[in-house]
Amino acid sequence: MVETRRPIKVEEAIERLMKFSTPGVVTHVPIEQAYGNFLGEPLIADHDVPFFNRSPYDGFALRSQDTVDVTRNEPLKLEVVGEIGAGSVHDTVVGENQAVRIMTGAQIPDGCDAVCMLEMVEPIDEAGHTYILVKKKFRSGENISFRGEDTKQGTELASRGSYINPGIVALLATFGYKQVPISQRPTIGIIATGSELLDVGEPLQPGKIRNSNAYMVISQIIRAGATPLYLGQFSDHFATCFDQVKRALDKVDFLITTGGVSVGDYDYLPQIYKELGANVLFNKVAMRPGSVTTVAKKDGKLLFGLSGNPSACYVGFELFVRPIIRTYLHCVNPLTKKAMGTLGADFPKPNPFDRFVRGHVTYKHGGLVATPAGLDKSNVVSSLAKANALIVLPGGTKGYTEGDQVQIMLLEDQEGLQVSLDG
Amino acid sequence: MVETRRPIKVEEAIERLMKFSTPGVVTHVPIEQAYGNFLGEPLIADHDVPFFNRSPYDGFALRSQDTVDVTRNEPLKLEVVGEIGAGSVHDTVVGENQAVRIMTGAQIPDGCDAVCMLEMVEPIDEAGHTYILVKKKFRSGENISFRGEDTKQGTELASRGSYINPGIVALLATFGYKQVPISQRPTIGIIATGSELLDVGEPLQPGKIRNSNAYMVISQIIRAGATPLYLGQFSDHFATCFDQVKRALDKVDFLITTGGVSVGDYDYLPQIYKELGANVLFNKVAMRPGSVTTVAKKDGKLLFGLSGNPSACYVGFELFVRPIIRTYLHCVNPLTKKAMGTLGADFPKPNPFDRFVRGHVTYKHGGLVATPAGLDKSNVVSSLAKANALIVLPGGTKGYTEGDQVQIMLLEDQEGLQVSLDG
Incomplete structure (x- = not known):
């Protein structure tokens, strides 16, 4: 029957x-093995970024109030009282008319509220002390990256179910995920x-x-x-x-x-x-x-x-x-991503039903071009080797022509599409 | 100094x-582990596809010469002398006015040179024998997929260094690569x-x-x-x-x-x-x-x-x-694939040097749109989570404007670009 x-x-x-x-x-893996998995929990910033006020440049940290009356013709001489390499801190408060040599990324020392870029000053050595001549007035906060200005503690940086790419791995490391929760x-x-x-x-x-x-x-x-x-x-x-x-x-x-x-x-x-x-x-x-x-x-x-x-x-x-x-895997977008593109070859078969044709997507003139695999019998087998998409050809037509606009499902994509957006 | x-x-x-x-x-892995590697040798067809003349339809294999005089009004009665399921073969030569029930994909029996589709005939049972009434003339070769018509033995189906995707794995299995040579x-x-x-x-x-x-x-x-x-x-x-x-x-x-x-x-x-x-x-x-x-x-x-x-x-x-x-890895195209697309946001920084900006590619209206990650300080960190491309902004300009056409390097792509095509 x-x-x-x-x-x-x-x-x-x-x-x-x-x-x-x-x-x-949800399970956990060491961060070295996280790439290519899917986040089992949202990725949360465990601290402000930057975590401290820091210098975005190589230069000298100084006190803006010392520079109030400075002009090009009336420069100010500051004594360089220390040097802060990356990862180290200056442990005393910087006083009046003092400056501290500071490397990119280092923490602004207490007392200072501005940074003068290295290339703007010429250090002078006098009797065993180093000085710089500052030739402009500084605003409080000038050339400082403030704590939390990139990201505040507690911010969700990637949603649960996100595909873990190298950028997400960098964030996981920054925020201390030695063990990563994965789906x-x-x-x-x-x-x-x-x-x-x-x-x-x-x-x-x-x-x-x-x-x-x-x-x-x-x-x-x-x-x-x-x-x-x-x-x-x-x-x-x-x-x-x-x-x-x-x-x-x-x-x-x-x-x-x-x-x-x-x-x-x-x-x-x-x-x-x-x-x-x-x-x-x-x-x-x-x-x-x-x-x-x-x-x-x-x-x-x-x-x-x-x-x-x-x-x-x-x-x-x-x-x-x-x-x-x-x-x-907890993906927010479980469906395969779709994009519009141009059909790269005629597809003459009529069909009452929707057709999903394996195809190969290339990029031409800023757009996607999708060519069905295996239309021509003599390459039906080898064309499969290139298939990276499904071309959606709605039913009820007499076939499709090269140049038609079609929907393309991108099989190598990891971002996906929400269920509600599909149609 | x-x-x-x-x-x-x-x-x-x-x-x-x-x-x-x-x-x-080059090394070898079992085919179950081949996905995601790169072919260490070209993938070669070890046999013709199809390997034998086969039926593309469910139906009846017959001899076209028996049908020379058939018309709708003068149908021909053929005796059904056997049934060929998928994977089995008919071991005798089919004679005059005989036919054999044949399943999709099965081998055409000796003596037959055409296939009548199942839905075109109505089997008749008479005294323990089954017959069909054929109402049209068949050409020799009608409804037969011939040996080698998809691919000839010895054809290179994927080049050395190709990324092994599911389509290539299917071909590796078809051509008997139990152990797959990989880079x-x-x-x-x-x-x-x-x-x-x-x-x-x-x-x-x-x-x-x-x-x-x-x-x-x-x-x-x-x-x-x-x-x-x-x-x-x-x-x-x-x-x-x-x-x-x-x-x-x-x-x-x-x-x-x-x-x-x-x-x-x-x-x-x-x-x-x-x-x-x-x-x-x-x-x-x-x-x-x-x-x-x-x-x-x-x-x-x-x-x-x-x-x-x-x-x-x-x-x-x-x-x-x-x-x-x-x-x-022997890739023919070792460079990262580039495509043209639209810049998704202003990038106002002037620069004498070429700039490579991490960005996120989306698809809109059949084209690629690439938006730089981390332009806005308040999302510099989280935008990295989405980066899947480098946006190429040639130097010597005062910056770029949303809508400008830009070159995009697609970091998730596996096909790549030839060295000679780069520039």
């Missing part, structure tokens, strides 16, 4: 799915189905192809921020398959199967969901490729039934699995 | 540097200098700041594709520092120091290069920030003297260290 499935729109599928999307737990990566199981599949190490056989989806999905899982756990291939025997899925669910946070979700004789997944008592959120999406993509839920765990077709599998992962991973 | 340094242009500095840039060795990541040592530096775990002290550069650079090294080895902070004692650098060079492929590269009293690096007998390629670059960035070479190893100023350190790394890492 061929089951009849009602296709739903992609947006509706994502909406249904995101209702069951939950954040995971724990979910573990995602992968089971490949298809009796035509050979493992990557096997020699080719008539009628068979090597299993590429499992390894592709492993990489997509890592790119999205999760940890893959490859559980191997399904057997051809239903009871064994059912048992494989049941056991897999104990080991993982989410489970992906590739293939076996259609309505053919060899497609066990629909029956497995049924016998598991899983709640099928959807099993047909009005999109190409990947219309048979199925998502089900069992005991709080999501099961993603991706198509066995490589492009459908790829697209199904990015549309449906990635936002679930990003939510688990 | 203050040494006089002659500044050279950024392009000249990169050109000098790249002359000493050499590729590293070995260079090990890059980091020594931080500056007596004002506290380690990230230390409480704040008057006049001191926590060392953020080392951890920032660790992250930049990982992002660029190399392995960081943090060797700690310099002592305040010259002989010890010299010894630290000498010992470090035995352990690493390249060495980065942060700070200590100016001409001040506490800047030991120039003297260390001298006593090492290192060949200083340049020690002043006509750029802001980071004009004191120094690169030297000793016994085939490059020593990068980055500034202690965090933004100068960041920029110096991306301009000079990253292309050396990418060359080591």
